Amino acid sequence: MMRRVTLSWLLALALLATPAAAQTYDGARIYVIDGDTVRLPGGEIVRLHAIDAAEIGGARCEAELTRGLAAKARLRALLNGEAAMLTRCEPATGRCVDRYGRTLGALATRAGDVAQILIAEGHALPWRAGAAAAASRRSQWCGPGKDGGPR
Numbered sequence: 001m002m003r004r005v006t007l008s009w010l011l012a013l014a015l016l017a018t019p020a021a022a023q024t025y026d027g028a029r030i031y032v033i034d035g036d037t038v039r040l041p042g043g044e045i046v047r048l049h050a051i052d053a054a055e056i057g058g059a060r061c062e063a064e065l066t067r068g069l070a071a072k073a074r075l076r077a078l079l080n081g082e083a084a085m086l087t088r089c090e091p092a093t094g095r096c097v098d099r100y101g102r103t104l105g106a107l108a109t110r111a112g113d114v115a116q117i118l119i120a121e122g123h124a125l126p127w128r129a130g131a132a133a134a135a136s137r138r139s140q141w142c143g144p145g146k147d148g149g150p151r
Helices: 002-017 062-079 114-120 131-142
Strands: 023-026 031-034 037-039 045-048 051-053 083-088 103-109 124-126
Touching: 031 062, 051 062, 051 114, 062 103, 062 114, 062 131, 103 114, 114 124
Parallel strands: 045 103
Antiparallel strands: 023 083, 031 037, 037 045, 051 124, 083 103
């Protein structure tokens, strides 16, 4: 009997630790904050885990702002009128929340994974961790030697 109860508890804990199944949202009801972040109906903020798009609010140069606004517009267009499937958590690491408290996730529509589309179209770069990677991304938006320093 004790073994059966223990196995039941272990199964319950495993299910709680497993990322939630994908959920589908009406893309027209998803608010696009910028090229890599959205707000779902109900207020949950989701950061697309696989990419980094140019900043809008913290842009370091006019070119970054312009590219950030273009990435936001393209993400909006990809979601508009589509069923958008959200898969929470970063598959490679299992992380589900970033350091700012945003949910990490991937969004897909009939067109495919929106992050991969944004990368393919030049609206975003693949995400890599670390200070050197961040400086490289910043110089991509503003030009070589114009990384603007850390945020």
